[in-house]
């Protein structure tokens with residue numbers, strides 16, 4: 001939170017201007033996690049009121065938003081329409097009717113390479129599991145989307161960047177198998193930085209496994225819809241996130257394979273405005289539609305009405 005510096009530092013504890021531990025550069029941070037203001041209480045003495053975690057700054061328009069209001073608007077900025085990231089569980093709750101069931105949540109990574117970078121992969125997994133309450137970066141649920149029975153899988157970006165290792169690959173393969181067995185359409189909501197490098201080639205092998213399953217789904221004429229959310233990059237974009245019968249995205253989502261800086265350095269050219277955002281991709285034929293979050297559910301119901309019509 002380097003942008004939030006208070007000149008006067010005598011306003012109480014937690015006021016050292018240090019970042020709040022979230023060092024991934026994500027701008028969806030709590031505003032006011034350290035903020036206090038000092039009105040005067042009834043007896044005339046200064047009363048300190050903490051406004052911890054109540055406010056958040058919109059990265060789109062820099063408006064300070066009241067968190068409760070933002071939640072009521074499905075985490076979309078009421079001023080500029082910026083779509084904040086939401087978690088896998090929130091996403092499922094947003095799309096499915098009450099009464100859905102979670103499946104396959106018990107798989108955990110075995111750390112096949114016994115990998116260590118600056119930390120051990122095991123400790124990263126442990127921290128992510130503790131932080132998210134999930135076993136890995138994907139959640140699968142069975143339930144109803146409007147009047148359609150569906151298999152819905154949603155990725156959790158806060159779990160090691162939504163990266164795909166053996167567990168995410170296996171969960172998607174199982175979701176595909178559930179679609180094949182039941183004939184219910186498959187919807188995958190992607191939010192990922194790509195393959196999980198801590199699992200090396202094991203993570204890359206998932207791409208072939210998933211693509212094979214999706215081909216079977218295609219042969220069985222079962223609809224598969226991809227919903228790309230911010231961000232969908234790397235091996236995810238290069239595989240299942242772009243293989244849908246219908247590929248749609250939320251507004252303003254970063255979608256691409258390599259990052260813009262890498263591309264600029266490689267081709268030695270300045271990239272155009274809005275490059276790798278949903279609207280740019282739609283314009284250039286990589287997406288079928290850009291759908292605002294509030295319209296997603298009715299849009300998907302209509303799309304399934306259409307896709308499930310027998311030929």
Ligand SMILES: [Zn+2]
Nearest residue numbers: 058061077080
């Ligand atoms: Zn905004």
